[in-house]
Amino acid sequence: MARSTLASLLARSRLLVVLALAPALHAEGTVRIATRDAAGAPVADAVVWLTRLDAPATLPAPPAEPVVIEQKGEEYSPYVTAITVGTLVSFPNRDRIQHHVYSLSKPKRFEIPLHGGEDRPPVLFDQPGVVALGCNIHDWMSAYVVVIATPHFAKTPATGQVTLAGLPPGRYRLEVWHPRLKGNADREITVTPADLATQTVDITLKPDRRIIRAPDADGAGYK
Amino acid sequence: MNRARPRPFAPARPALAALAVALAFLAAPPLRADLRWTAATRAGWAENISRTSAGANAKDSATLETSLDAAYPRAFARDWLLTGGVGAESFIVRDFSLNNTLALGPHVALRRKFGLGAMAPELTGSLGVQRLDARLRGATGWTSTAGLAYSQRFSTAFRATAGVERHRQDGSVATFDVRNRSVFARLAWTITPRFLLTAGYARLSGQLVAHASGPVFARARAGAFGPLVAETYKARPWLVTDSYGPGWVSYRNDAVAGTTTLALTAALFANTSADLRLSSSRVENTARVVYKSDTLSFGLIHRF
Numbered sequence: 001m002a003r004s005t006l007a008s009l010l011a012r013s014r015l016l017v018v019l020a021l022a023p024a025l026h027a028e029g030t031v032r033i034a035t036r037d038a039a040g041a042p043v044a045d046a047v048v049w050l051t052r053l054d055a056p057a058t059l060p061a062p063p064a065e066p067v068v069i070e071q072k073g074e075e076y077s078p079y080v081t082a083i084t085v086g087t088l089v090s091f092p093n094r095d096r097i098q099h100h101v102y103s104l105s106k107p108k109r110f111e112i113p114l115h116g117g118e119d120r121p122p123v124l125f126d127q128p129g130v131v132a133l134g135c136n137i138h139d140w141m142s143a144y145v146v147v148i149a150t151p152h153f154a155k156t157p158a159t160g161q162v163t164l165a166g167l168p169p170g171r172y173r174l175e176v177w178h179p180r181l182k183g184n185a186d187r188e189i190t191v192t193p194a195d196l197a198t199q200t201v202d203i204t205l206k207p208d209r210r211i212i213r214a215p216d217a218d219g220a221g222y223k
Numbered sequence: 224m225n226r227a228r229p230r231p232f233a234p235a236r237p238a239l240a241a242l243a244v245a246l247a248f249l250a251a252p253p254l255r256a257d258l259r260w261t262a263a264t265r266a267g268w269a270e271n272i273s274r275t276s277a278g279a280n281a282k283d284s285a286t287l288e289t290s291l292d293a294a295y296p297r298a299f300a301r302d303w304l305l306t307g308g309v310g311a312e313s314f315i316v317r318d319f320s321l322n323n324t325l326a327l328g329p330h331v332a333l334r335r336k337f338g339l340g341a342m343a344p345e346l347t348g349s350l351g352v353q354r355l356d357a358r359l360r361g362a363t364g365w366t367s368t369a370g371l372a373y374s375q376r377f378s379t380a381f382r383a384t385a386g387v388e389r390h391r392q393d394g395s396v397a398t399f400d401v402r403n404r405s406v407f408a409r410l411a412w413t414i415t416p417r418f419l420l421t422a423g424y425a426r427l428s429g430q431l432v433a434h435a436s437g438p439v440f441a442r443a444r445a446g447a448f449g450p451l452v453a454e455t456y457k458a459r460p461w462l463v464t465d466s467y468g469p470g471w472v473s474y475r476n477d478a479v480a481g482t483t484t485l486a487l488t489a490a491l492f493a494n495t496s497a498d499l500r501l502s503s504s505r506v507e508n509t510a511r512v513v514y515k516s517d518t519l520s521f522g523l524i525h526r527f
Contacts, residue, residue, distance in 0.1 A: 073493075097257050098298050102339045111339060113298065137298055139341035139376075208416050209379045211341060214490030215526045216411070216419060217263060222427045222480040222504050223390075 027193035029167040034200045035160045035176060042160025043203060045080040046178040047146040049153035053188070054170040057150045059084055066090040066122035069133070069143060071099045071114070074213070076133060076143030080179065082155045083125060084148055090122035100136035107131050107147055130177060140213035144179055161198075167191045180205040259308075260527035261292045265500075267520030272316065273467040274433040274506065276514040282467045284318040286520075294330075304334040312353075319467050321358045326366065328353030344375040347386075359464045359473065361396035362432075384409045390429075397460035398475050403429025409484075419488040419496075427480040431506070433514075437463070437470030448512070455510035478508035494526040 031050065035043040051057060066088035070077045072095060083089065091101045093114040102111040107129030112120050113136075125131065128149040135141035146153075152172075154162035169192050176185040182204040189199060265288040273282040294308030309329045316322040330351035337344045349370045357363045372386030385408040392401040409423035435443065440461070446453040461474035486500040502518045 075493075097259075097296070100298060104340055113301070134340050136302075136336065136339050136343075137296070137304060209413060210416050211376075211379050212413055212416060212419050212488075212490050212496075213493050214488075214496035215261060215494065215524045216421070216488050216496065217265075217486075217498060217500075217522050217524050218409075222405070222425065222431075222482045222506070 027169070028165065029169050029191035029193050030163060030165045030196055031167060031172075031174075031189065031191060032161065032163045032196065032198040033154075033156075033174070033176075034198050035156050035178075036200065036202055037205050038202070042156070042158065043178060043205070044156055044158045044160060046156040046160070046176055046181075046203070047080060047082045047148070047153060048156065048162055048164070048174065048176050048201070049082075049148045049150050050164055050167065050172040050174055050189075050191075051150045051152075052168070052170060052172055055168070059086065059149065060151050062086040062088065068092065069145070070094050071101070071135070071141070074138050074141060076135075076141055078143070080144050080146065080155055082146045082148060082153050084151060084153075085128050086124070086126060087147070088122040088124055089145060090119070092119050093117060098137060099141070101133060102136050103131050103133050105129065105131040108145075111136070138213075140211040142210060146177055169193055174199060174201070176201050176203060178203060178205065180208060182206045257295055257297075259294045259296060261294070261524065262290070262527070263292075263522060263524040264289045265520050265522035267500075267518050269316075269516065269518045271514060271516040272319070272322075273435075273471075274431075274514055274516060275435055275439070276512045277435070277439050280434075280436050280439055280467075281514075282319065284316050286317065286518075287313075287315040289313045289315075302336040302338070304336070306332045306334070310351075321464065321466055323358055324362070325356045326353040327356075328366075341379065342376050344373065347372045347374070355392065359399075359466060361462050361464065361473070362394050362399045364392060364394040364399060366390070366392045380413045382411045384411075396462055398462045398473055399432060400460075401430045401432060401475065403427050403431065417490050419490070421484070421486045421488065423484040423486075425482045425484070427478075427482070429477065431476050431478050431480065431508075432473055433476050433478075433506075433508070434464075434466045434471055434473050436468060437472060440472040440474070452510040452512060455508070476508045478506050480504055480506040496524055498522045498524075 033048045035046045037043050067083055068090050069081055071093045091112060093099050098115050100113045103109055107127040108125050108131045110123055125147045128147050131145040133143040152164050152167060154164060156162050171190050174187050174189050185201050185203045267286045269286050270283045271281040272284050273280060275281055290312040292308055292310035294306050296304055296306040298304045312326045314324045332347055332349040334345055334347040352367045355364055355366050368388060368390045370386055370388040372384055374384040376382045388405045390403050392399060394400055405425050405427040407425035411419055411421045413419050443452050443456045459474050459476055461472050464473040465471050466473050482502060482504040484502045486498050488496050488498040490496045500520050504516045507513045
């Protein structure tokens with residue numbers, strides 16, 4: 001009798017332990033990522049993403065509405081856009097002048113000649129990778145679309161910091177991309193429910209060599 | 224008759240009429256919205272602006288160039304961009320105002336890009352016609368310039384351009400009927416997103432207008448500088464224009480001019496830039512007379 005009572009108590013306590021641990025086992029982790037350059041300054045427009053190493057990534061359904069990259073004031077806006085594979089992107093021309101959107105990047109080659117104020121059907125980005133955009137009329141116009149095959153990503157604001165939440169515990173590859181990134185800043189991290197430590201990523205940036213937009217007076221010959 | 228009276232500086236009526244018609248055309252909807260206006264001004268100091276090999280005759284002066292241009296670019300087909308427009312340019316020589324000019328006229332350029340993107344090479348053909356209004360009576364007339372330029376970026380930092388130009392001026396006297404051609408090459412280096420360094424060389428062959436004081440020109444024709452100079456200067460059309468002083472002569476010459484230019488451009492705002500330009504020319508005419516002319520200038524350019 002005494003033994004059966006003890007056994008019953010043990011069984012109940014095990015159940016309580018399991019029940020107590022259950023939220024922790026299914027809890028989602030959060031990782032805060034801070035990017036900084038060689039001078040220690042925060043890096044804006046960096047795209048960071050985490051790829052699960054223990055299990056295949058499950059991508060959420062792409063946004064119902066296309067992501068928008070405007071052509072306005074003879075610039076692309078935003079300069080860097082991060083999306084998941086399968087997302088549609090539209091390129092409305094808000095200027096009155098003509099633009100000619102193009103990409104020569106392997107993940108998505110396309111071109112859209114656009115007249116002022118004209119809209120064209122959105123473009124499907126169906127392969128992961130970095131897609132560089134340009135305008136065939138205005139050489140200084142440039143932008144990037146970073147197409148990612150994981151739902152865990154973000155683009156850094158001016159603070160250089162982002163927080164990725166809702167991460168199933170496990171091992172991940174942390175990757176960072178920036179238009180001027182020199183080398184790579186990949187690393188492997190482990191996410192646990194209790195881990196709220198900040199991952200600081202030091203990246204080296206190449207000099208900014210974007211084409212100058214301001215007008216350049218042609219050199220004059222002898223008259 | 225080689226004596227010309229200077230006249231007040233007033234734009235020619237045909238030039239103003241042509242400009243008014245062109246502006247009215249460009250300002251009409253729907254072109255108006257797509258117009259690209261560009262304004263530029265350049266203040267400089269020109270050494271030996273009188274273009275003379277005689278040291279005592281070399282005149283220096285501050286100069287001021289101002290221009291306003293309205294252009295209408297239109298892409299058609301995949302790689303073609305047509306730009307038409309009209310522009311006005313004034314050139315003021317502070318200390319020798321008889322050399323001031325005003326030029327007005329239309330221009331057109333057709334650009335063919337071989338492929339997509341900023342790195343694709345470009346070939347641009349251009350043609351411009353201007354009514355040139357000058358205080359020197361004989362210089363007033365028409366000018367036309369036709370050019371062909373090939374341009375290629377090697378990276379976002381380096382761009383090279385090479386081309387040829389043919390220039391023609393028809394004045395009201397033979398002295399200012401000028402034909403010449405140029406070949407040029409230019410390399411632009413984007414040092415940072417704010418600074419651009421440009422180096423260029425242009426070689427002009429053909430006719431030029433140069434100037435000399437009355438006594439020097441008379442001595443040259445009399446053989447004081449040798450028989451070749453005398454023969455050459457006797458054979459060239461000339462005119463007393465008082466261009467750089469009383470009794471000064473303007474004459475047409477056949478020459479070769481090499482001009483080296485170095486410019487540092489600073490992007491002040493997205494559509495505004497300033498530059499400092501040093502330009503050095505060496506001219507040798509068919510009588511083997513050589514003169515040099517250097518110009519240091521500061522320019523501002525804004526695209527609206």
